[in-house]
Amino acid sequence: xxxxxxxxxxxxxxxxAIGVIAMRNPFYSVLALIVHLFSLAALFLLLTSAxxxxxxxxxxxxxxxxxxxxxVAYVGGGGESAWEPIPGQRFLAPLLAxxxxxxxxxxxxxxxxxxxxxxxxxxxxxxxxPAAIGRLLLEKFLLPFEASSILLLLAAVGAIVxxxxxxxxxxxxxxxxxxxxxxxxxxxxxxA
Amino acid sequence: MNIEWYIVLSSLLFATGVLxxxxxxxxxxxxxxxxxxxxxxxxxxxxxxxxxxxxxxQVFAVIVMVIAACEVVVxxxxxxxxxxxxxxxxxxxxxxxxG
Numbered sequence: 001x002x003x004x005x006x007x008x009x010x011x012x013x014x015x016x017a018i019g020v021i022a023m024r025n026p027f028y029s030v031l032a033l034i035v036h037l038f039s040l041a042a043l044f045l046l047l048t049s050a051x052x053x054x055x056x057x058x059x060x061x062x063x064x065x066x067x068x069x070x071x072v073a074y075v076g077g078g079g080e081s082a083w084e085p086i087p088g089q090r091f092l093a094p095l096l097a098x099x100x101x102x103x104x105x106x107x108x109x110x111x112x113x114x115x116x117x118x119x120x121x122x123x124x125x126x127x128x129x130p131a132a133i134g135r136l137l138l139e140k141f142l143l144p145f146e147a148s149s150i151l152l153l154l155a156a157v158g159a160i161v162x163x164x165x166x167x168x169x170x171x172x173x174x175x176x177x178x179x180x181x182x183x184x185x186x187x188x189x190x191x192a
Numbered sequence: 193m194n195i196e197w198y199i200v201l202s203s204l205l206f207a208t209g210v211l212x213x214x215x216x217x218x219x220x221x222x223x224x225x226x227x228x229x230x231x232x233x234x235x236x237x238x239x240x241x242x243x244x245x246x247x248x249x250q251v252f253a254v255i256v257m258v259i260a261a262c263e264v265v266v267x268x269x270x271x272x273x274x275x276x277x278x279x280x281x282x283x284x285x286x287x288x289x290x291g
Contacts, residue, residue, distance in 0.1 A: 002193055003193060006193045006197065010197075010201050013201065013205060014201070014204060014205065014208070017205050017208040017209065017212075017228050018208060020212060020221070020224050020225065020228060021208065021211060021212030021215060021216060021221070021225060026218060026220045026221055026224075029220075029221055029224050030224065033224050033227060033228070036228070036231070037231070040231055040234075040235060043198065043201075043235060044235075044238055046193070047198065047238050047239060047241075047242040048242060049238050049241070049242070049247075049250045049253075051250065051254075052234075052238055052250050052253050052254060055254060055257060056257070059257060059261065060257065060260075063261075064227075064260075064261055064264050067264065067265070067268060068220075068224070068264070068268070071220070071268045071271060071272060072220065074272065074275070075220070075271060075272070075275045075281065089214070089215070090215070092214075093211055093214035093215050094211060096210070096211075096214065097207045097208070097210050097211035097214070098207070100206070100207045100210055101203055101204055101206075101207035104203035104206065104207070105199075105200055105203050108199045108200075108203065109196065109199070109200075113243075115195065115243045115244070116194070116195050116196050116199070116243065117194050117195075117196060118194065118195065118243075119193065119194065119195070120195060120242040120243045120244075120245060121244075121245040122245075123242075123245055127245075127247065128241075128247055128250055132247050133247060133250060133251060133254065136247055136248060136251050137251060137254070140248070140251075141248075141251050141255075144251075144255055145255075148255055148258040148259075151258065151259070151262055152258060152261070152262060154262075155261070155262035155263075155265045155266055156265065158265075158266050158269065159265045159266055159268070159269035160269075161269075162266065162269035162270055162272070162273045163268075163269040163272040163273055163276075165276070
């Protein structure tokens with residue numbers, strides 16, 4: 001039973017990952033990534049880490065992907081031009097990826113970690129539930145927890161600074177503006 | 193299931209993310225491939241945490257999720273800024289910093 005769930009989730013995760021890089025339209029790539037994230041959440045549940053699985057679904061598949069969908073809708077998908085400015089890149093890249101996979105597998109499987117071939121030790125029923133993770137976060141890992149909250153604040157402020165409209169920059173080169181931008185700007189001009 | 197399977201799956205997902213970054217041109221898809229690589233790392237962290245029988249690896253995974261969220265927010269802000277300035281959304285055209 002566990003093996004069946006593992007292979008179904010693994011196929012979902014791998015299929016989602018391949019879908020992300022194979023789809024031409026970025027919107028479909030985002031949808032494929034959502035499939036990938038849900039399959040990974042199932043794998044996390046198999047590894048008895050309930051809190052990480054829940055955070056994966058709520059934070060990633062919920063919040064972050066909605067952000068992606070909004071930006072794809074704003075920027076617009078498609079328009080990806082020819083695939084290879086470097087000659088032969090389409091054939092070299094898979095070779096490099098396969099080499100990386102083989103190298104990673106050799107590095108991990110050859111590491112002589114004896115517990116790798118087991119299912120892991122027996123754990124109590126509360127392993128990885130929110131209470132255990134919360135206790136670790138607030139006791140042993142309090143400093144990283146607070147540092148990550150500051151990092152989140154900095155990222156939010158940085159994104160606002162990056163994406164905010166710049167009035168001065170808009171006035172300098174009016175010829176580069178698209179019709180939609182000019183339409184948006186024109187109602188305010190007569191009032192000013 | 194052996195922990196080995198999870199680790200092999202995780203390296204496969206990581207290699208897929210690298211392949212996407214090497215192949216695709218759109219900065220948005222490259223951000224998605226970065227997500228793939230971070231998630232592969234997360235899977236390895238959680239699998240090793242299960243192997244040791246200790247929850248601290250799961251805390252690492254949660255922190256990695258926070259880092260990924262920050263990276264996405266800043267990256268998407270950059271993409272919106274690039275789009276606003278009417279520059280091409282193609283990493284091969286945005287090469288002025290390459291030297």
